[in-house]
Amino acid sequence: xxxxxxxxxxxxxxxxxxxxxxxxxxxxxxxxxxxxxxxxxxxxxxxxxxxxxxxxxxxxxxxxxxxxxxxxxxxxxxxxxxxxxxxxxxxxxxxxxxxxxxxxxxxxxxxxxxxxxxxxxxxxxxxxxxxxxxxxxxxxxxxxxxxxxxxxxxxxxxxxxxxxxxxxxxxxxxxxxxxxxxxxxxxxxxxxxxxxxxxxxxxxxxxxxxxxxxxxxxxxxxxxxxxxxxxxxxxxxxxxxxxxxxxxxxxxxxxxxxxxxxxxxxxxxxxxxxxxxxxxxxxxxxxxxxxxxxxxxxxxxxxxxxxxxxxxxxxxxxxxxxxxxxxxxxxxxxxxxxxxxxxxxxxxxxxxxxxxxxxxxxxxxxxxxxxxxxxxxxxxxxxxxxxxxxxxxxxxxxxxxxxxxxxxxxxxxxxxxxxxxxxxxxxxxxxxxxxxxxxxxxxxxxxxxxxxxxxxxxxxxxxxxxxxxxxxxxxxxxxxxxxxxxxxxxxxxxxxxxxxxxxxxxxxxxxxxxxxxxxxxxxxxxxxxxxxxxxxxxxxx
Numbered sequence: 001x002x003x004x005x006x007x008x009x010x011x012x013x014x015x016x017x018x019x020x021x022x023x024x025x026x027x028x029x030x031x032x033x034x035x036x037x038x039x040x041x042x043x044x045x046x047x048x049x050x051x052x053x054x055x056x057x058x059x060x061x062x063x064x065x066x067x068x069x070x071x072x073x074x075x076x077x078x079x080x081x082x083x084x085x086x087x088x089x090x091x092x093x094x095x096x097x098x099x100x101x102x103x104x105x106x107x108x109x110x111x112x113x114x115x116x117x118x119x120x121x122x123x124x125x126x127x128x129x130x131x132x133x134x135x136x137x138x139x140x141x142x143x144x145x146x147x148x149x150x151x152x153x154x155x156x157x158x159x160x161x162x163x164x165x166x167x168x169x170x171x172x173x174x175x176x177x178x179x180x181x182x183x184x185x186x187x188x189x190x191x192x193x194x195x196x197x198x199x200x201x202x203x204x205x206x207x208x209x210x211x212x213x214x215x216x217x218x219x220x221x222x223x224x225x226x227x228x229x230x231x232x233x234x235x236x237x238x239x240x241x242x243x244x245x246x247x248x249x250x251x252x253x254x255x256x257x258x259x260x261x262x263x264x265x266x267x268x269x270x271x272x273x274x275x276x277x278x279x280x281x282x283x284x285x286x287x288x289x290x291x292x293x294x295x296x297x298x299x300x301x302x303x304x305x306x307x308x309x310x311x312x313x314x315x316x317x318x319x320x321x322x323x324x325x326x327x328x329x330x331x332x333x334x335x336x337x338x339x340x341x342x343x344x345x346x347x348x349x350x351x352x353x354x355x356x357x358x359x360x361x362x363x364x365x366x367x368x369x370x371x372x373x374x375x376x377x378x379x380x381x382x383x384x385x386x387x388x389x390x391x392x393x394x395x396x397x398x399x400x401x402x403x404x405x406x407x408x409x410x411x412x413x414x415x416x417x418x419x420x421x422x423x424x425x426x427x428x429x430x431x432x433x434x435x436x437x438x439x440x441x442x443x444x445x446x447x448x449x450x451x452x453x454x455x456x457x458x459x460x461x462x463x464x465x466x467x468x469x470x471x472x473x474x475x476x477x478x479x480x481x482x483x484x485x486x487x488x489x490x491x492x493x494x495x496x497x498x499x500x501x502x503x504x505x506x507x508x509x510x511x512x513x514x515x516x517x518x519x520x521x522x523x524x525x526x527x528x529x530x531x532x533x534x535x536x537x538x539x540x541x
Contacts, residue, residue: 039100039101039102039126039127040100040101040103040108040110040124040125040126040127040128040129040130041098041099041100041101041128041129041130042098042099042100042101042110042130042132043097043098043129043130043131043132044097044098044099044132045097045131045132045133045134046133046134047097047134048114048134048136048137103126105126106125106126107123107124107125107126107294108123108124108125108126109121109122109123109294110122110124112132112139112141114137114138114139115137115168117168117172118160118168118169119156120139120154120156120157120160121155121156121250122141122153122154122156123152123153123243123246123294124143125146127145127146128143128145128146129143129144129145130142130143130144131144138157138160139157140154140157141153141154149233149237149238149239149240149243151233151238151239152233152238152239152240152243155233155239155243155247158229159226159229162225162229163222163225163226163229164222167207168207169219169222170207170209170215170218170219170222171219171222171254171258171259172258173204173207173209173215174209174212174215174216174218174219174258174259174262175258175261176204176215177204177209177211177212177215178212178215178261178262181212212262212264213264216259216262216264216265216268217268219259220259220265220268220270220271220274221270223251223255223259223274224270224273224274226251227251227274230244230247230248230251246294249297253300255274298346301346304341305336305339305350308335308336308339309332309335309336312327312328312331312332312335313328314326314327314328315327315328326361327357329354329357329358329361329362330358330362330366330370332354333351333354333355333358333370333373333374336350336351336354337351337373337377344377344378344379345378347377347378348377348378348380351374351377351378352374352383355370355371355374355383355384355387356387358370359387359391359393359492360464362492363492363497363498363501363503364492364493364494364495364497364498365498367393367492367493368395371384391492392489392490393490393492393493394490394493395493399495400412400413400414400490400494401413401414401461401488401490401494401496401497402488402489402490402494403416403461403486403487403488403489404467404486404487404489405484405485405486405487406471406474406480406485411486413461413496416459416484416486417511417515418515420457420459420515421513421514421515422455422513423455423456423457423513424455424456424457424510424511424512424513424534424537424538425456425457425459425509425510425511425515426456426457426458426459426508426509426510426511426522426530426534427459427460427461427508427509427510427511428444428458428459428460428461428506428507428508428525429461429463429502429505429506429507429508429509430460430461430462430463430479430505430506431462431463431464431465431470431505432462432465432466432469432470432472432473433465433466433469434505434506436505436506437505437506438473438477440506440524440525440526441477441478441479443524443525443526444458444479444525445478445481445482446525447525447530447531448481448482448483449482450531451534452482454538455513455538456534456538457483457484458482458483458484459483459484459485459486460479460480460483460484460485460486461486461488462474462485462486462487462488463488463491463497463502463505464488464491464492465487465488465491467487470487471487500520506524507521508521508522508523508524508530509522510522510533510534510537512537512540513537513540513541518537519533
């Protein structure tokens with residue numbers, strides 16, 4: 001694995017033989033390149049017949065291989081919060097065969113398919129303008145706007161020519177043989193849907209790779225030679241550190257996702273040599289900041305992080321609510337925070353959905369605590385302020401429980417208590433989304449009718465609700481009949497909600513005629529218990 005001089009000589013030959021093209025008047029002028037500096041521009045010179053440069057995209061902006069209708073595939077990163085656009089644009093004539101990629105990321109992976117199921121993967125920078133020329137159907141890319149290593153840009157084709165002698169990789173052919181054998185042995189064929197049997201059989205015969213063992217032997221030799229090639233290019237300065245890490249990670253991932261399925265690999269005499277030469281654990285690669293934008297990294301990072309989250313037990317709501325189980329978002333947030341392999345930037349993409357759920361399910365203390373943790377890790381106050389605005393949360397107004405009535409008149413809970421001093425006050429926390437709350441409303445109406453001529457006031461407070469839904473159900477369920485019904489506008493920040501630990505609903509409070517809370521967990525409107533409590537409290541002076 002130390003044939004650096006030989007490899008470098010081969011690389012020079014690669015430039016002369018495979019990527020030999022003449023200057024063409026259709027290459028854009030420098031002023032055109034400057035205008036497009038914030039995009040990735042792919043220019044296809046003399047596209048060979050059968051290659052389609054029109055990109056196929058999903059609604060999310062990511063191009064998919066499955067069912068592909070294009071030979072140019074682009075994948076956006078899950079770390080991007082703004083959508084990515086892929087579009088066909090025509091440069092000033094005669095620059096016509098052009099694909100424009102608008103992306104928020106500094107790096108982008110582009111796959112160029114050729115010969116049906118072979119493809120070259122390119123790593124481009126935002127702002128690159130790239131010219132594709134062809135030797136037959138084999139693509140060759142040149143970055144026009146910056147100095148770059150020709151070998152680094154065309155690494156996939158370099159591997160094809162110098163590691164595989166212009167043959168298809170043995171790894172997918174090994175997968176075909178492996179799935180075919182295991183499907184036959186296990187009397188099932190669900191793995192075979194990956195392969196068009198007749199076509200892959202033809203490929204194996206064409207490449208003269210006719211058995212699983214033969215395919216594994218050749219695949220291992222390919223891995224060994226590619227490792228040597230990577231080191232030679234890196235040592236010669238033709239692969240930068242992050243390009244070297246990217247190509248090494250891609251190879252590790254290919255081994256883990258493909259060859260490692262075959263138990264014969266561990267028994268292979270060359271396997272230990274590969275292990276001695278490279279670490280097949282990929283957590284080291286998941287700390288490399290520039291590459292965390294890329295789809296392979298994000299996909300593996302998702303898997304790694306979820307492996308740490310999968311054993312976290314759900315929590316169950318307590319109190320008079322329905323006891324529904326939901327994920328422990330606080331434990332998930334803390335687990336992600338304590339992982340050592342994602343960077344702060346990539347942690348952010350995992351922590352933001354957890355923080356959003358803590359806003360939804362947590363109380364005031366939880367929200368304040370995890371806002372502070374999130375900012376300490378990510379420094380992202382913009383997302384926090386967005387969440388506060390979306391949830392209409394203002395901690396500066398947390399001393400009062402702020403309310404509006406059905407006519408949008410503003411008040412607060414203290415004023416409601418003061419207004420009804422001298423009467424017994426029965427408070428019902430509910431919401432339009434709460435099925436048990438809504439199921440109790442017919443009984444609540446009966447209770448109100450029984451005490452309509454007595455000094456009892458029924459107050460209904462909608463907690464963590466949507467105002468429009470609350471107004472609709474307020475009328476539909478007759479919640480405002482013989483009662484005072486309010487919508488809480490600061491459910492998450494009010495001290496009263498946190499101090500009473502109103503985490504589940506329905507929840508009932510009972511106040512005496514002095515406005516004092518005498519029962520923080522009063523009975524619901526069903527049965528004799530609440531009636532006995534009301535009668536007893538009415539008799540008190």
